[in-house]
Amino acid sequence: MLDLSESRAQIDVIDKEITRLFQKRIDVCRDVAAYKIQNNKKVLDKTRENQKLEALSKLAEDGFKEHGICDLFTQVMAICRKRQYQIMKEEGVAQPVPFDCVDEIDKINATVVFQGVEGAYSHAASMAYFGDLATYFHVPNFEEVMKAVANKEADFGVLPLENSSAGQVGDVYDLLTRYDNTIVGEYYLPVRHCLLGLKGADIDKIQTVYSHPQGLMQCGKFLNEHSSWQQISQANTAMAAQKVIKENNPKTAAIASETAAKLYGLEILEEGINDNKTNTTRFIIVSRKKCYRRDASKISIMFEIPHESGSLYTILSHMIYNDLNMTKIESRPIPEQPFEYRFFVDFEGNLADAAVENAILGIKEEAARLKILGNY
Template identity: 55%
Template sequence: MTDLLECRKEIDVIDKEILRLFEKRMKVCEDVAEYKIHTGKKVLDQKREQDKIEVLKESAHGEFNELGAQELFQQIMAISRKRQYQLLTKNGVENDTKDYEMVDALPMTGVNVVFQGVEGAYSYAAMRAYFSDAVNSYHVKTFRDAMEEVASGKADYAVLPIENSTEGIVTDIYDLLTEYQLYIVGEQGVKVEHVLLGIPETSLDEIKTVYSHPQALAQCKKYLESHPDWKIVKTENTAGAAKKVHEEMNRSQAAIASRAAGELYGLSVMAENICYNDQNVTRFIIVSAHPVYEKSAAKVSVCFELPHESGTLYNMLSHFIYNGLSMTKIESRPITGKKWEYRFFVDFEGNLEEPAVKNALRGLEAEANRMRVLGNYGQQEEQ
């Protein structure tokens, strides 16, 4: 019978030898990095790595060991690249963040701010919470319109909803962020407290039609299901629904919106606490045409596209893990014109001035088909 203790002793000896050879390899890797620093040669040489792995696989014995050798050396090579990225950063070699400018604080007075919807909408509340009263604000009809206002220079900032704690991401915003060369410079959370609004002195028995934005309707689904006879009609925003009920003065109509929208349009609260999640919060982003970030910024947002190959997402995420960066969110969106291929969006904690962030971004930029830093920003307190 095999002696387990002896087997473990032998493994310990082998592991020490593997560690010695690994460190020897990493020392040579540092010499390679020095060469690339002086010549400008890229860290990743995809063909060289693929050719080398094929040779090593052929030298292994048996199908299991062939696959094991492939995975082992893929990881060793990935670690070697990460060390080279560190040395490039340490030696001041610029990467994709060179165009970003750090500022003590964003300009917040006398600026033009656009939001989607109308006064009384949650976007309006987010704008009021983030900016001082010393701004010129105005509204537009669609998210795209808001992006266009910033891209054209008519507005300095746009306030846009990107995520709700109940219903998830606002997909249109993610798609627009990749279409427009704009940057996230701030964020604002707003607690969403939907109420049912109607003409004053109207009873619930009189209601036949309820208007609101699709996300608000979804967030109040359970309440609406308790009134199966009501007709549900989608609108572009919650405040717009309240405005419609006010303008038409039809006692059979009601809107799901904020209490503030009801006060603005002279409507009465017919029912409150109608959202099934009492921790219902929407996160809004502040978008600018200028790649700036505050010195105190603590979150980075990036998006990247990957080769359609096994293990590529794992390799990308390892850049965050290896540099000790905490990811706070990951989402994917299909890439138009490329069937079953996806663009990934990642939020992680950090500042563009930090070496760990620079290392991770350098790796992403080198190994993704396409990578873009969407912004570096801080987090305001919820309203």
């Protein structure tokens, strides 16, 4: 009969030896890093790693052990790379992140652009973030917001990035990739949708309802109770309210805010119609200046990776080994590369933190593309 204590004792001896050799391997990384620094070589040498895995796999006694050896040494080499990145940072050979640290984001007398018209939720978020000391103007779509900021027509742009009920605003994620604007702030706006109609309109006689696609989506249960209504999308909720005014038809209604009702003289036929009563939209504030507040605590990045097994884990492991807390991850298709995706990640930290600098260096070296979207 097998003695479990004896087997465990053998494992303890083996594990101690593995630990000793692993630490010795990590120590050799300093010499490897010194050579690569001196000869201006990249830390990741994919050809060398593949050759190493192939040679080690041949030492396996069976298929199960072969797979295990590949997994084990893939992680060992990844950990050793991370040590080399730390050494590069310690030696001062890593390029600094091209962002300026500031005490405050200058909101006073700022020119702010938002998508839609007055009364839209973007307008409300802009006013809440910047207050009465800013000058505001609106444009018809999200890309015009990014263009206005990039072309110096506005100091800041306000864009919805995600909603707690409907999820991401994909177009805005894509624009963050295409434009060189930087996220410098965010604002969480509680969303309370209302059904708006002309003065004296009867909810039982409504036939058509207008709203932004996400506004319609966020009121799905309410609209299902009125399944005979035709649902027509608009560029934003405030423009839906404007359309009801323009058509002057008591059989039409809009899903928009209470602010829009007051602004355009519409009657609230029913309020609080969104499915999720804690419905909230996260807005980002973008600037063409690459800067971050000294007390910034959230970082957003975008990266593209090789389309191969384990590549996403390899990138995210740079956060794990630097004790960084990832708070969000999203993916978006890369249009010119069918069925391949770029990833958007939020994590806690400040660009001045050593752990963040190490993680960014590793991701930059190993991703096909990295863009720091902002620290705020």
